[in-house]
Amino acid sequence: MSGETILEVEGLTMRFGGVVAVNDLSFSAQRHKITALIGPNGAGKTTVFNCTTGFYKPTSGAIRLTHDDGRNFALERLNDFRISKQAKVARTFQNIRLFPGMTALENLMVAQHNALMLASGFTFLGLIGAPSYRAAETHAIDQAKQWLERIDLLERADDAAGNLPYGDQRRLEIARAMCTGPALLCLDEPAAGLNARESAGLSELLLSIRDQGTSILLIEHDMSVVMEISDHIVVMDYGVKIAEGAPRDVRDNPKVIAAYLGADEQEAAAVMESSP
Numbered sequence: 001m002s003g004e005t006i007l008e009v010e011g012l013t014m015r016f017g018g019v020v021a022v023n024d025l026s027f028s029a030q031r032h033k034i035t036a037l038i039g040p041n042g043a044g045k046t047t048v049f050n051c052t053t054g055f056y057k058p059t060s061g062a063i064r065l066t067h068d069d070g071r072n073f074a075l076e077r078l079n080d081f082r083i084s085k086q087a088k089v090a091r092t093f094q095n096i097r098l099f100p101g102m103t104a105l106e107n108l109m110v111a112q113h114n115a116l117m118l119a120s121g122f123t124f125l126g127l128i129g130a131p132s133y134r135a136a137e138t139h140a141i142d143q144a145k146q147w148l149e150r151i152d153l154l155e156r157a158d159d160a161a162g163n164l165p166y167g168d169q170r171r172l173e174i175a176r177a178m179c180t181g182p183a184l185l186c187l188d189e190p191a192a193g194l195n196a197r198e199s200a201g202l203s204e205l206l207l208s209i210r211d212q213g214t215s216i217l218l219i220e221h222d223m224s225v226v227m228e229i230s231d232h233i234v235v236m237d238y239g240v241k242i243a244e245g246a247p248r249d250v251r252d253n254p255k256v257i258a259a260y261l262g263a264d265e266q267e268a269a270a271v272m273e274s275s276p
């Protein structure tokens, strides 16, 4: 194993014309831990995700990812395809982006497209049904079924993803990201729109993913989820880091309380009332 840090963000800046969405931000995320990025609306959290996952090229700064075996990736220099395929960073989005017309199972198979394409020799071995391709396909189906079972959707494997209840779709998105075998899982507001029971189930799922060895970077407005499952929290406001630490320290930090009070009454109350 290579060090405790999986992700090191250093001096990250992202400008959109005159808007500085992220300004000289530095933080690190530890291996096999859940690191949460929180902050009021417009603080710059999603922009950090978009830079980390290659959707945006940062204006300046470095984003380094280190695998368990010590391999290093300069994410700020890679495109989104290489970041997911080589650096093994997977993400979900604020708004659900499943393939709604495909079944739940098919959505998880598509996630394993890269491995299947390789095993198919980019079509030919797949067409003739070569044993190596059939073995890869069986493995992909097994993996998809295991994840469906884990998120309690095995019985709905053949239902169109778009017909599933909202909370199920959210869990399916996470399972789809996990089917790519990520080293780092980036989740953008996974609890958005979930009720209290579904949020509790989500927390359990994320803790089990962490405990089985996947590092998680989480953006979340639901403070009950953040305070319950995060190992470390980084707080942003107006593009800069205003605090970081363990859930209890962050919750009691006057700068954090002030940032949330200046934002949205409900959100401020949620931060102050949440108990880690």
Ligand SMILES: Nc1ncnc2c1ncn2[C@@H]1O[C@H](COP(=O)(O)OP(=O)(O)OP(=O)(O)O)[C@@H](O)[C@H]1O
Pocket: 016, 019, 020, 021, 039, 040, 041, 042, 043, 044, 045, 046, 047, 048
């Ligand atoms: N593509 C873009 N073009 C111009 N400005 C942008 C772009 N993306 C983000 N911004 C601006 O950057 C700032 C940070 O936005 P960002 O979406 O990263 O914040 P956030 O913390 O994720 O907010 P929220 O919690 O509401 O999702 C905002 O002022 C936003 O308007």
